[in-house]
Amino acid sequence: MTTPRDLLIIALDNEGGRAVRAGEFSLALAGAELIDLLKAPTIRLDGGCIVPGHLPAPADLLLKQAAASFVMAEPFEPVGDFLWRRGEGLTQRYTAALEAEGVLARRRGNLLRKSRTVLVDSLPRCQAAERWNSAEPVLSTLAQYLGIRHHNSVDPPDITDYAVESVLAAVHGALQELEGERQRRHAEQAAFDNIWRSLD
Template identity: 60%
Template structure:
């Protein structure tokens, strides 16, 4: 399994301080993809620019799609731009892949609206849980940025990879930017509502 797949499993499985929203998760999944592409040397970072490397390296289908969408001409794409572009609706893409692979199933009464998608017991789910509870730092940092918490059973591990630190910092920045934009829109909508409610 890839880091984005593990992250999605953790997001579906773990309890957090707040529900994980698809927009935030999509940004984090795009970051997770980039971390895997960097690890496989399909991409290397020059500052915050993504320079294509061995584009044949990924074997995972969705990571191959990610590689196919890379900007291969100078000045190349920044990590931040990648997160916003690749992250658009990425949660839905991964959920569709999980459904196709039988890793999730719909729960709830068929005749009524609602219900939810739940993970089935599977080897990928167990592997993701093992990685999560071992305290693996990249996965935990991505998950904690989404408000997912939990006590690792393994020892704390530091991130010693400059590229990983760059990507994780960019994901954190994008998540903060998204939240700030949501708050700005909420304030504007509240102000608009107040105008219509005020007496003449």
């Protein structure tokens, strides 16, 4: 399994906590893809930009798509730009992939509740849980950014790889930027609503 798949499984397994919005999750998934590709190593970072290598493409189809989307010539793409571009609709793509592989199943709803996807007992779910319970640093840090914490509230171990650290920092920055934009829009809408109320 890959870090993005494990992250999605862990989020679904811990959905009793704070609900994660698709936009936040897509940015984290794109960051998880970059980290897996750094470790392959299919790419390297140079001054905060993604420099693709010439090694065999990863076996995972979604990681292969991510690798195929890199800017292949200078000026190379900054990590932050990749997160926003690649992240668009990424949660839905990973959810569909896990459903197609039988890791997720769709549970029918009734008249009052819509159908929803649920995890089934599977080897990928066990592997993700094992990685989660070991407090693996990358998975733990990405989950923490999304508001998902270990039941024992352990802090993830320190990450010593500079490139991985750079990607995680870019993910954190993108998530803060997204939240700031949401708050700005909410404030603008509230001000607009107040104007209309004052005219009634």
